[in-house]
Structures are given as structure tokens and as C-alpha cells.
Amino acid sequence: MNRTDALNVVKESIARAVPDADLATLGPDEAFRDALEMDSLDFLTYIEFLGERTGMRIDDEDTPQLTTLSSSADFLVAHVK
Template identity: 70%
Template structure:
């Protein structure tokens, strides 16, 4: 998966968890949880949605990398689906 595809999947996954969020203003290094006001369950749903949509296995130790757009894109573009 290239970086553009990864960014699109991340934004689509966030939109499923936080309908109505303005993702166009989300910067690459802004933490999702604070910026989009995600609680722990929202973040878990985001991670699960991301895994389902990409087919990439996401383990608990991977979640710290998935807190920003750039972190997610880097993780997904380097992962083997």
C-alpha cells in the first residue's frame, strides 16, 4: 500500500468512528485522540476498523504508532498485508 492509499484508508476509518469530523484540517502530526476528542473505545474502534479495511494485523504494541496520520501512514505503508 502506498502512502496516498494509506492516508485515504486512515481518513475513511476515522470518518466511520467520528462521523461529521472535519478531517481536512487534521495535520499529519496532530494526535487523533485530542484533536478529534476520541475516548478509549473510539480509538479501539478506529484501530479495529483500520485492521479490517486493510487486512493488516495490528497488535497491541503497534497502537502507539497509530495516534497520528503520519504514524498510521508509515505503519500501513511498511506493513505486509
């Protein structure tokens, strides 16, 4: 998976978890959980959609790497074949 594809998957997963999220105003290194006012259930839903979309298992210890658009995309590039 290349970085552009990974970033698209991240944005699609966030949009599915928080349908009214305005991703256009979100910076690449901004913590989107705070910026989009995601509660823990929204964040868990995002992680589940991300796992579904990529076919990979995402463990609890991976979630700190999935808090910005940029770090989430980097994680996917590194872990998805």
C-alpha cells in the same frame, strides 16, 4: 500499499469511527485522538476498522504508532503488502 492509499485508508477509518470528525482541520503530525476528542472506545473502533480495511492484525503494541495521520500512514506502508 503506497502512502496516498494508506492515508486514505486512515482517514476513512477515522471517519467511520467518529462520523462527525472534521479531518480537514487535522494536521498530518497532530495527535488526532486529542484533536478529535476520541475516547478509548472510538480509538479502538478506529483500530478495528483499520485492521478490517487492510486485512491485517493490529496488536496493542502497534497502537502508539497509530496516533497521527502521518505515523498511521507510515505504519500501513511498512506493514501492508
